[in-house]
Structures are given as structure tokens and as C-alpha cells.
Amino acid sequence: MAPERRTAVVEEIRPLNPRVREIELRLEKAPFPYESGQWVAVYLPVGPQPPKVRAYSLATPATGDGRITLSFNRGNRPDSATDYLFDLEPGDKLEISGPNGGFTLPPEREHDFLFVARFTGIVPIRCMILDLFSRPFTRDVVLIYGAQSPEDLVYGEEFEALAGKYPNFRYFPCVQIPSAGWKGEVGSEAACLERTIRSPEGRLAYLCGLRALVTPAEEALQRIGFPAEQIRRERYD
Numbered sequence: 186m187a188p189e190r191r192t193a194v195v196e197e198i199r200p201l202n203p204r205v206r207e208i209e210l211r212l213e214k215a216p217f218p219y220e221s222g223q224w225v226a227v228y229l230p231v232g233p234q235p236p237k238v239r240a241y242s243l244a245t246p247a248t249g250d251g252r253i254t255l256s257f258n259r260g261n262r263p264d265s266a267t268d269y270l271f272d273l274e275p276g277d278k279l280e281i282s283g284p285n286g287g288f289t290l291p292p293e294r295e296h297d298f299l300f301v302a303r304f305t306g307i308v309p310i311r312c313m314i315l316d317l318f319s320r321p322f323t324r325d326v327v328l329i330y331g332a333q334s335p336e337d338l339v340y341g342e343e344f345e346a347l348a349g350k351y352p353n354f355r356y357f358p359c360v361q362i363p364s365a366g367w368k369g370e371v372g373s374e375a376a377c378l379e380r381t382i383r384s385p386e387g388r389l390a391y392l393c394g395l396r397a398l399v400t401p402a403e404e405a406l407q408r409i410g411f412p413a414e415q416i417r418r419e420r421y422d
């Protein structure tokens with residue numbers, strides 16, 4: 186059976202940097218319950234055989250009022266589906282379906298967590314981290330968030346603030362090309378992971394982004410001794 190499509194109206198657009206933006210949508214039929222880490226299918230009226238259907242993760246925990254936030258980067262090809270999203274304006278409408286996916290927090294929150302993401306792979310992980318710290322949570326949480334350059338760590342300031350507020354949230358920004366005065370990690374997220382995490386004991390690992398991030402990060406986890414059941418992954422390609 187085809188999934189039920191729902192209409193969403195663009196309420197607000199927030200550029201996070203020249204290549205990444207957030208859109209806040211209001212579903213015409215509320216509520217829209219979902220779990221942090223899930224994604225929606227977006228039906229884009231583009232391409233030779235529209236719609237082009239693309240997945241976008243929900244960037245903020247469910248509010249219960251039918252509002253959702255998506256966050257995405259501009260494509261690197263002329264016919265990229267995301268260019269359509271970039272050209273939307275407040276009041277425009279989109280068709281979506283969902284929520285979908287099992288890249289979510291466990292029902293019982295009795296683990297330490299390791300989150301590893303690159304660039305817009307951060308979106309579902311940001312949602313889960315905001316969810317975890319929306320109520321008292323005392324277990325250790327490590328975030329390794331990588332990008333080409335510091336400007337592409339679009340939620341970096343938010344994570345710095347969280348790390349300042351919660352001693353059990355440890356944030357490791359990681360870039361390929363550091364700017365002058367950069368104080369974070371340089372190099373691959375997988376190498377940072379191996380320097381930071383010594384044991385799989387009591388910890389669940391979540392990886393999200395393109396294959397180029399997920400595969401080496403998963404191999405690093407295996408070298409540390411993480412069994413498959415302690416690794417969750419969401420791949421964008």
C-alpha cells in the first residue's frame with residue numbers, strides 16, 4: 186500500500202551557512218508523532234518523472250503540534266533535488282510521508298552513547314541529543330562531529346553550549362581543513378573515535394552520514410571491540 190502523503194506548509198527558512206539551511210514546516214493535519222532519529226520522505230516535483238522522492242531526517246524532537254524541522258545541504262549537481270528545497274519560500278507547500286526508520290534511541294536510556302556524524306549526517310543525531318538532554322540524563326554521551334571546515338559544523342555552537350552545561354556531554358568537533366586558531370580535532374572522525382573511546386562496555390554507537398564516514402567509523406568500532414548489536418547506522422548513500 187502506498188504511504189499516506191500529507192501536505193506541509195513552509196513556515197520559516199533559516200540559513201545555517203551558505204550551503205545548509207533549515208526549514209520549519211507545519212503539517213496541515215496535526216499531530217505528527219515520531220521518534221527522534223526518524224526521517225520523512227519528501228515528494229519533490231522535479232526531474233523527468235516527478236516526483237523525485239528523497240529522505241530527510243527530522244532535526245528536532247517531536248513537538249506534538251504538527252511542526253517539523255528539516256535540515257539539508259545544497260546538492261553538488263545541477264539537477265540536484267535539494268536545489269528545489271533551497272528555492273522554497275514561506276507559504277509554499279510540500280508533500281511528505283512518514284515517519285520512517287529505526288535509527289532511534291532505545292526505549293530504556295540506560296546506556297552511555299557515542300554519536301559520530303559528518304556534515305548533514307548530524308541531523309538525526311542532533312535530534313536524539315536534544316531529546317536525551319531534554320530530561321535528566323546522567324550517562325556519558327560523546328559526540329564526534331566532522332566536516333570539511335569549521336563553517337560546515339552548522340550545529341557546532343549549539344553543541345559547545347550543551348557541553349558547557351552538561352559535564353557528561355563531551356563534544357569533539359573534527360575538521361579536515363582547520364581555520365587559524367582552531368582548537369578542535371583535525372583529520373578523520375574514525376581516527377578521533379579511536380583516540381577517544383577505549384571500550385565498548387555499556388555504550389551504544391550511532392553513525393550517520395555518507396558511506397565515506399560510516400564505513401571507516403564502523404571499522405574503527407570493530408577494532409575497539411564493539412559487537413554488531415551495539416552499533417546503529419544511517420547511511421545517506
Ligand SMILES: Cc1cc2nc3c(=O)[nH]c(=O)nc-3n(C[C@H](O)[C@H](O)[C@H](O)COP(=O)(O)OP(=O)(O)OC[C@H]3O[C@@H](n4cnc5c(N)ncnc54)[C@H](O)[C@@H]3O)c2cc1C
Pocket residue numbers: 224239240241242243256257258260261264265266267268286305308309395419420421422
Ligand atoms: C534515511 C536518510 C536520511 C537522510 N537525511 C538527510 C538530511 O537530514 N539532510 C540531508 O541533507 N540529506 C539527507 N539525506 C540525503 C537525501 O535524501 C538526498 O540523497 C540528498 O539530499 C541528495 O539528493 P539529490 O537529489 O541532490 O542527489 P541524489 O541524486 O539523491 O544523490 C546523488 C549523490 O549524492 C550523495 N549524497 C546523498 N546525500 C548527500 C548529502 N546530504 N550531501 C551530499 N551528497 C549527498 C550520494 O552519494 C548520492 O549518490 C538522507 C538520506 C537518507 C537515506
